[in-house]
Amino acid sequence: MSELLNNNDQQSISLNEVPSEPQNEQEEVLSEWQKVVYIFTNPARVFYSLRRKPTWVIPFVLILIMTALFSVATKNLMLEYRKEMILNSTTIPEEQKDTILERMDSMSAKSYYIQSIGGGSIGLILVYLLGAGVFFFVGNFILGGKATFKQIFALYVWGNMVSLLELPLKAGLALLKGSVQVYTSLAVLMDPEQSKTALFQILNAIDVFNIWRVILWGMGFAIIYKFSAKKSYITVVSIYVFYVLLSIGLSRLFIF
Numbered sequence: 001m002s003e004l005l006n007n008n009d010q011q012s013i014s015l016n017e018v019p020s021e022p023q024n025e026q027e028e029v030l031s032e033w034q035k036v037v038y039i040f041t042n043p044a045r046v047f048y049s050l051r052r053k054p055t056w057v058i059p060f061v062l063i064l065i066m067t068a069l070f071s072v073a074t075k076n077l078m079l080e081y082r083k084e085m086i087l088n089s090t091t092i093p094e095e096q097k098d099t100i101l102e103r104m105d106s107m108s109a110k111s112y113y114i115q116s117i118g119g120g121s122i123g124l125i126l127v128y129l130l131g132a133g134v135f136f137f138v139g140n141f142i143l144g145g146k147a148t149f150k151q152i153f154a155l156y157v158w159g160n161m162v163s164l165l166e167l168p169l170k171a172g173l174a175l176l177k178g179s180v181q182v183y184t185s186l187a188v189l190m191d192p193e194q195s196k197t198a199l200f201q202i203l204n205a206i207d208v209f210n211i212w213r214v215i216l217w218g219m220g221f222a223i224i225y226k227f228s229a230k231k232s233y234i235t236v237v238s239i240y241v242f243y244v245l246l247s248i249g250l251s252r253l254f255i256f
Helices: 032-041 043-052 057-073 075-088 094-106 109-142 149-177 198-205 208-225 229-254
Strands: none
Touching (some): 032 043, 043 208, 109 149, 109 229, 149 208
């Protein structure tokens, strides 16, 4: 991952110091496709460009497309996983399980894609708006920084571009394993049967792609707000930890 965070001059990026903007790039505005490349090879350059001219449509569309392709590739495995969850549920009455399973079996491919892709797309939009909103609130109103919501939303979306590598990898692993229960986190140290436990969920949050996202968000937070790297990374990590703990707490309420 550190190789992906090196700049064009091979200057290593420290979590204590954000790369300064090269003098000859201070007026540069990158094209969208340049940003798509640089977010993986020189992310600081992307965030400096976003500070001047925030954009987010192209990366958002690319993420939606990759999410849709993931849903198509893992359709059968996902249906089997959902059926297994229903069968093993202790909260769904036994007399209702057969009815739910019959509905799932009679669901057409078109209905499945509308439900999973359409619903997933709406969910993604809401999650991104909420995530960017939290960044914006903390940066502007708690830390006293100055940034527009468009800048922070662009930061949040571009930081999620790691999904373009994450989703194909996880789809491939799922197809090889024959199960959607594949992990690129510390959860691999535990039995998937323990996936409902708090410890499993905490370890699953320590995921290589999530760590990558946090690094990108922290860097972009520092560049856009002109905060120190230390302050920015502490802020972003704290927000992520709070999100993980909140998610685990809420899952305890709705666990099957």
